[in-house]
Amino acid sequence: GENVEQHPSTLSVQEGDSAVIKCTYSDSASNYFPWYKQELGKRPQLIIDIRSNVGEKKDQRIAVTLNKTAKHFSLHITETQPEDSAVYFCAASKAAGGAQKLVFGQGTRLTINP
Amino acid sequence: DTGVSQDPRHKITKRGQNVTFRCDPISEHNRLYWYRQTLGQGPEFLTYFQNEAQLEKSRLLSDRFSAERPKGSFSTLEIQRTEQGDSAMYLCASSALGPTDTQYFGPGTRLTVL
Numbered sequence: 001g002e003n004v005e006q007h008p009s010t011l012s013v014q015e016g017d018s019a020v021i022k023c024t025y026s027d028s029a030s031n032y033f034p035w036y037k038q039e040l041g042k043r044p045q046l047i048i049d050i051r052s053n054v055g056e057k058k059d060q061r062i063a064v065t066l067n068k069t070a071k072h073f074s075l076h077i078t079e080t081q082p083e084d085s086a087v088y089f090c091a092a093s094k095a096a097g098g099a100q101k102l103v104f105g106q107g108t109r110l111t112i113n114p
Numbered sequence: 115d116t117g118v119s120q121d122p123r124h125k126i127t128k129r130g131q132n133v134t135f136r137c138d139p140i141s142e143h144n145r146l147y148w149y150r151q152t153l154g155q156g157p158e159f160l161t162y163f164q165n166e167a168q169l170e171k172s173r174l175l176s177d178r179f180s181a182e183r184p185k186g187s188f189s190t191l192e193i194q195r196t197e198q199g200d201s202a203m204y205l206c207a208s209s210a211l212g213p214t215d216t217q218y219f220g221p222g223t224r225l226t227v228l
Contacts, residue, residue, distance in 0.1 A: 036219075043118075043219040044219045101162055101170065103159070106154075106156055107156050
């Protein structure tokens with residue numbers, strides 16, 4: 001089955017700097033790659049996603065890139081702010097009978113230092 | 115609030131007892147997913163419904179676990195004869211039938227088995 005590896009497990013950056021989180025997946029049939037942000041005690045919230053027919057997607061300070069050949073995708077956060085501090089999860093899935101069950105990475109705890 | 119809701123938010127039980135959790139998806143979302151999240155890990159897929167049909171179950175879902183979605187709206191997840199290893203956050207997500215299938219998560223039910 002699908003396996004998703006996420007690095008680093010913890011990341012600390014200065015406010016205003018950029019943060020990059022990387023994920024690799026094993027199943028070449030995976031075609032959907034969302035990123036979720038989870039603050040302590042709260043639900044995972046989708047922040048950006050990308051599909052396999054696109055190489056890059058950007059939404060204000062957040063961007064995701066996908067390299068299908070290498071089977072890896074990355075989250076880029078620019079001009080980081082204290083409210084970006086949270087745990088970030090990448091996930092991968094493939095449509096199977098309509099279902100897109102998500103396989104998550106282990107998470108990255110991002111800390112923004114003021 | 116028109117998001118995914120879950121009840122209860124917290125449940126403390128003694129080993130061997132049965133527990134039942136409820137998930138109310140976003141209105142008109144045909145797909146409903148259950149995930150389990152342990153501390154410091156990403157969510158793990160448990161099971162998936164499309165309308166009232168349970169279409170996939172993970173091997174993580176032992177015989178003590180059962181899920182239903184009788185009318186294609188809310189869903190219940192029951193754990194019989196709870197064990198300490200069942201302690202986790204149980205997350206529900208829903209999505210609309212269609213090509214995007216973006217999953218929106220509920221706040222989760224935190225189960226503690228003593």
